[in-house]
Amino acid sequence: MKIFKKDKTKKITNERSLEIERERSNKSTSSSSSSNQKSKKLRIFRINAVQNPNDVPHFDEFQVPVKRWTTVLDALLDAKSYQDSSIGIRYSCRMASCGSCGMKINGIPRLACYTKISDLDTNTITCEPLPNFPYIRDLVTDFSQFFAHHRSVMPFIQNKKADIPDVNELSEYEQSPQDLDKFLQFSYCIKCGLCYSACPTVATDLKFPGPQALSQAYRYYADSRDSDKSNRLKVIDTSHGIWRCHFAGSCSNVCPKGVDPALGIQLLRSHLLGISNSEKKIAKLQDRSNNNSYREELEEEEEEEEK
Amino acid sequence: MTSDSIKNNRNKNKNMTKWFSDISFLRESQIMKIHYITGVGALFVVAIHIMMRLIMPFNMSLEFENVILNYKNIFYALLLESILVLIAIHGFNGLRVILLELRQTQIWERGVNILVIVAMIGIIAYGTRTIIIANGFSLG
Numbered sequence: 001m002k003i004f005k006k007d008k009t010k011k012i013t014n015e016r017s018l019e020i021e022r023e024r025s026n027k028s029t030s031s032s033s034s035s036n037q038k039s040k041k042l043r044i045f046r047i048n049a050v051q052n053p054n055d056v057p058h059f060d061e062f063q064v065p066v067k068r069w070t071t072v073l074d075a076l077l078d079a080k081s082y083q084d085s086s087i088g089i090r091y092s093c094r095m096a097s098c099g100s101c102g103m104k105i106n107g108i109p110r111l112a113c114y115t116k117i118s119d120l121d122t123n124t125i126t127c128e129p130l131p132n133f134p135y136i137r138d139l140v141t142d143f144s145q146f147f148a149h150h151r152s153v154m155p156f157i158q159n160k161k162a163d164i165p166d167v168n169e170l171s172e173y174e175q176s177p178q179d180l181d182k183f184l185q186f187s188y189c190i191k192c193g194l195c196y197s198a199c200p201t202v203a204t205d206l207k208f209p210g211p212q213a214l215s216q217a218y219r220y221y222a223d224s225r226d227s228d229k230s231n232r233l234k235v236i237d238t239s240h241g242i243w244r245c246h247f248a249g250s251c252s253n254v255c256p257k258g259v260d261p262a263l264g265i266q267l268l269r270s271h272l273l274g275i276s277n278s279e280k281k282i283a284k285l286q287d288r289s290n291n292n293s294y295r296e297e298l299e300e301e302e303e304e305e306e307k
Numbered sequence: 308m309t310s311d312s313i314k315n316n317r318n319k320n321k322n323m324t325k326w327f328s329d330i331s332f333l334r335e336s337q338i339m340k341i342h343y344i345t346g347v348g349a350l351f352v353v354a355i356h357i358m359m360r361l362i363m364p365f366n367m368s369l370e371f372e373n374v375i376l377n378y379k380n381i382f383y384a385l386l387l388e389s390i391l392v393l394i395a396i397h398g399f400n401g402l403r404v405i406l407l408e409l410r411q412t413q414i415w416e417r418g419v420n421i422l423v424i425v426a427m428i429g430i431i432a433y434g435t436r437t438i439i440i441a442n443g444f445s446l447g
């Protein structure tokens with residue numbers, strides 16, 4: 001990751017862009033809905049770290065037309081289409097579900113497609129790449145480390161003893177709504193990396209899995225269909241693992257999908273400390289692979305206690 | 308950790324876990340459990356320690372004779388010893404946590420671990436010596 005020293009501000013004033021601006025201002029004054037169409041200044045962080053590792057970042061400024069519903073992504077694409085086609089942005093769905101357009105907008109990690117300019121309430125919109133991610137180009141950052149952390153928590157259900165009679169047939173893998181509720185909010189994660197970029201521990205400790213991976217560790221740990229619980233805990237119980245979270249809570253503040261990664265981390269910690277024993281029993285009861293044997297054990301224990 | 312479970316660990320953290328359990332004999336969750344228990348414990352004994360300054364005028368409580376008298380009281384000496392042990396364990400582990408986040412090389416981590424363990428033992432040994440000597444006045 002680079003620390004940039006200079007903030008060289010270059011104003012894009014090529015003829016084409018001036019022409020477009022003139023056209024637009026003419027249109028907006030002539031149209032009846034002139035109050036709808038305003039223009040705002042877009043400051044975009046520029047760097048080409050891949051082609052030139054020593055590239056010094058700077059900001060370029062663009063004047064972009066803005067309506068009530070214009071998102072930051074719309075504005076960026078406008079600037080890219082009509083003023084400077086070399087602006088590097090990553091996006092896909094434009095509806096807050098692919099998680100590729102994360103960037104720092106006016107100082108806060110947000111999804112560009114999910115941030116309306118009218119909500120920002122400023123005349124200048126500053127777009128920077130997500131902190132805690134290495135630069136690739138302009139607003140595009142490298143997610144390799146982030147995805148590696150995600151992979152490391154084994155984000156998939158593991159249950160060799162699942163009673164699926166025939167794998168070639170469609171079969172039901174039951175889960176009660178109550179069990180689903182234990183992790184549902186965490187499954188809304190779109191891997192946008194906003195929480196990772198907001199985390200102060202990630203900023204100093206690159207081996208720390210970060211809020212996204214840790215909350216996904218909880219999501220699969222809490223899933224009643226998963227049976228590999230102890231191994232899940234082992235993976236995050238390392239010197240750079242879950243214990244390096246210091247309760248800053250920034251992750252939960254910036255998540256665009258209403259996930260509360262900080263909560264997932266604390267829940268997992270309580271399991272690691274063994275203070276949620278009753279929850280463990282419930283989890284075991286619901287674990288279908290151990291279901292019968294554990295129930296028998298419990299019944300035996302109860303009988304002994306009665307004696 | 309059993310060799311079976313090591314095999315099951317299918318990611319990069321695998322070696323780290325093994326390496327650290329080798330050097331510290333404890334899992335991180337066990338270390339942090341100790342950290343929280345000693346932290347809360349320290350809060351408790353330090354509170355008693357501070358309140359003992361108030362059983363007589365503050366200046367007087369810190370006069371040589373009175374301090375020595377404190378050490379001679381076996382219960383107070385034990386209280387001081389527990390403060391020493393709890394704060395040494397908690398404090399140096401806290402320092403380890405802070406230092407671990409600065410760099411992520413194995414040499415650094417091993418160095419930090421050894422440093423805090425040695426310092427912890429050193430401080431506890433030296434403090435215990437002081438308590439025993441001060442307490443010894445009453446016996447001798």
Ligand code: HEM
Nearest residue numbers: 245246247343346347349350353394397398401402404405
């Ligand atoms: C010697 C210097 C000390 C250092 C370097 C230190 C360091 C730390 C660290 C790093 C944590 C963990 C915080 C986290 O994980 O975010 C912590 C927690 C704690 N400390 Fe200390 N500490 C020291 C002294 C004390 C003393 C004297 C007390 C009580 C009188 C104390 C009470 C606690 C408690 C109750 C916690 C648990 C709360 C928490 O984890 O945030 N500490 N300490």
Ligand code: SF4
Nearest residue numbers: 189190192193195255
């Ligand atoms: S938890 Fe939220 S902020 Fe973090 S990656 Fe998932 S969706 Fe993005």
Ligand code: FES
Nearest residue numbers: 094098099101113
């Ligand atoms: S473009 Fe898919 S989340 Fe923004």
